Amino acid sequence: MxxxxxxxxxxxxxxxxxxxxxxxxxxxxxxxxxxxxxxxxxxxxxxxxxxxxxxxxxxxxxxxxxxxxxxxxxxxxxxxxxxxxxxxxxxxxEADVFEMVRRIAANRKAREIDPAIAALRQCLAAAEGDAQVSNQVRQRFKTMLDFTEGVARSFDEVLHLPTPVLSKLIKMGGAVARLAGFSAGRRAKRSDADD
CATH class of the missing domain: 1.10.10.10 (Winged helix-like DNA-binding domain superfamily/Winged helix DNA-binding domain)
Incomplete structure (x- = not known):
């Protein structure tokens, strides 16, 4: 470029x-x-x-x-x-970078994630009463809705963390994943085992 x-x-x-x-x-x-x-x-x-x-x-x-x-x-x-x-x-x-990022993230969530959840809820509700929609399609709507709602909840929890806690989490980086027993090497092995 x-x-x-x-x-x-x-x-x-x-x-x-x-x-x-x-x-x-x-x-x-x-x-x-x-x-x-x-x-x-x-x-x-x-x-x-x-x-x-x-x-x-x-x-x-x-x-x-x-x-x-x-x-x-x-x-x-x-x-x-x-x-x-x-x-x-x-x-x-806003000069505080953590506050700035919180505001950007909250606005993105309000403009993108929240409307997606509303749309998925409407799709699932419409599918429930429609005999032309298969159980598999209903389940996919539900899976997508559950995932998106979970992301929104996690997002909200992270946004409300005090700045010192959020700063420590960011500095920890991959240590959080390792603490949870997950690493890139393990993910690759799991993916290979799943195939």
């Missing part, structure tokens, strides 16, 4: 690289590139920025910045702040 760097007078190279990379990652996750870049700029900024400053630094249309700011506020990733003696609105990002 070729990386194109657009030089700006206002962003140090490291900040520009972060903003561009965050924008690319956002696009992969299904988030508008401008929204992601504005979030990155506000996250990395050591002070709140006005919409005009954001537009100038990122070379974006003011209307695009306004729309993107509203989107970021709907996710609770940024907040509007006022400055004494200035009528403009300024914006700052």
């Amino acid at each position: 070729t990386e194109i760097t657009v030089k700006t007078d206002t962003l140090p190279p490291a900040v520009e690289r972060f903003v561009v990379a965050w924008g690319e990652m956002g696009a992969v996750w299904g988030v508008n590139r401008s929204v992601s870049q504005i979030h990155a700029l506000l996250y990395i900024s050591d002070r709140a920025l006005s919409a005009e400053e954001i537009a100038e630094r990122l070379k974006l249309a003011r209307s695009n910045v306004s729309t993107s700011l509203r989107e970021l506020m709907s996710w609770s990733l940024i907040r509007r702040v006022s400055a004494l003696g200035d009528r403009r609105d300024f914006y700052e990002a």
Whole structure:
């Protein structure tokens, strides 16, 4: 992949690289590139920025910045702040990375997992009263619903862990799986035995 760097007078190279990379990652996750870049700029900024400053630094249309700011506020990733003696609105990002990730995860769950659960419940309820739907199909609906509800419960439990506990779990990495008696080597052996 070729990386194109657009030089700006206002962003140090490291900040520009972060903003561009965050924008690319956002696009992969299904988030508008401008929204992601504005979030990155506000996250990395050591002070709140006005919409005009954001537009100038990122070379974006003011209307695009306004729309993107509203989107970021709907996710609770940024907040509007006022400055004494200035009528403009300024914006700052949530700086606590754990809180930021919690908010992103909670919003993704609300927008993706919760509607999937609702749809699966409706499918299962409709299948229960339909003689044309086989028991095997009903069972697949139920299995998918049980799995998705389990993921949602686990997701909620992890999101509500205190930051120090979550931080320790992340640092433990694969030790959690090893503690549960699971390792990549064992998984491969189990998979081979199942075949």
